[in-house]
Amino acid sequence: MRALLLMLVAFPVAAAELQFDVSGNAFDLQQFNPPAVPYSLSFDVDSLSGQQTYFFAGGCMQSVSLSGLAYNNFSMHVGTQTISSSTGRFDFGGRPPGPGCGIEYYMGLGPAGLIMTLYAVAPTSLGPPDPGASLLLGLPAARGSTYGSIDETWGLDVSKFKVKDVSVDEPQTLWLAALGFGLCALQCRRRRST
DSSP, rough: OHHHHHHHHHHOOOOOOEEEEEEEEEEEETOOOOOOOOEEEEEEEESSSSSEEEEEETTTEEEEEEEEHHHHHEEETTTEEEEEEEEEEEEEEEOOSSSSEEEEEEEEEEETTEEEEEEEOOOSOOOOOHHHHHHHHHHHHHHEEEOOOOOOOEEEEEEEEEEOOOOOOHHHHHHHHHHHHHHHHHHHHHHOOO
């Protein structure tokens, strides 16, 4: 009975739904000396949907690969043009460009065609239970220069880069937790009355 109660009270690890908001100036790569056009883009990533690998040495992260994470709700506005894609694959990786704890990250979204490069300070550790979410949530504070392109049509100069956790507890998790706590209270009450 005790094992059953512990299973009911234990919360499952829920994937973090992370929302990326990026903006800055875009440049038409098909033109010579193009004017800057403001852009903004946003998308959500399910942080536990793919594979994650990390390697730490010398006091900081030396490589990372988050491959095949699912993204959804991609929307980009470039001037008066809108580019959207409902779902796809998010890939993120990084390695140091030289000695030390600086790291160069690469981020790609297919089929949206977004490719970005971010230079940042490598983390010394990643927090459980979802190290990928921990890494991605820390990017805005750690990043240096950032640039990218979309569909090899637009060059992107990044001035704002935000990542926030927009996860919502699943109703099943809350009901399961309430049931577990209720059974624990019932068990404690039975022990007192005997």
